[in-house]
Amino acid sequence: NAGVTQTPKFRVLKTGQSMTLLCAQDMNHEYMYWYRQDPGMGLRLIHYSVGEGTTAKGEVPDGYNVSRLKKQNFLLGLESAAPSQTSVYFCASSDSGPQETQYFGPGTRLLVL
């Protein structure tokens, strides 16, 4: 099993450009999450999904959109990238809610110039 994978690993964007980050899991987990990690701030939840076809806002959702068309995939979109979105993005999945262990992907480093 690959677990949780993320594509791409690293990306540089110019301000105003758009991009989509892809997360895939092969553990048949219901819940999936997108976090961003910034120095000194731990991980903050952007959006999450409790099942195929569902999405919900997390702690810092502004400037991001998500979709969960298939159970195994969770997409994070940036419609118009801003320098403040420079960060490391992690995807995670769990069998059910946050009482269960979340398994993380390797992360995507995003630099917005």
Add this chain to the structure above:
Amino acid sequence: AQKVTQAQTEISVVEKEDVTLDCVYETRDTTYYLFWYKQPPSGELVFLIRRNSFDEQNEISGRYSWNFQKSTSSFNFTITASQVVDSAVYFCALGGVYGNKLVFGAGTILRVKS
């Protein structure tokens, strides 16, 4: 609101020293779950332990041990006889049954010098 505080921003020790990483949490839930994750220099997040609020027994796994005390709302992590490979950022996290969010502390950077 749920909150996790890791007051130690950075700790440096010499190999073979014991080191304790502190984690203090706040929650109004009676049922909750606590986690520790390790983030080595390679960047991935590695799950270490999950503990529910009804189980206050200390846990030991090799050189790692965890001390859960509900009376002080703390879930501290001790590494015995530290090694250079223990150098990483360690995150404590809190999850509740009634919310859909795992709340992370800011992390503690552990540097183990040879």
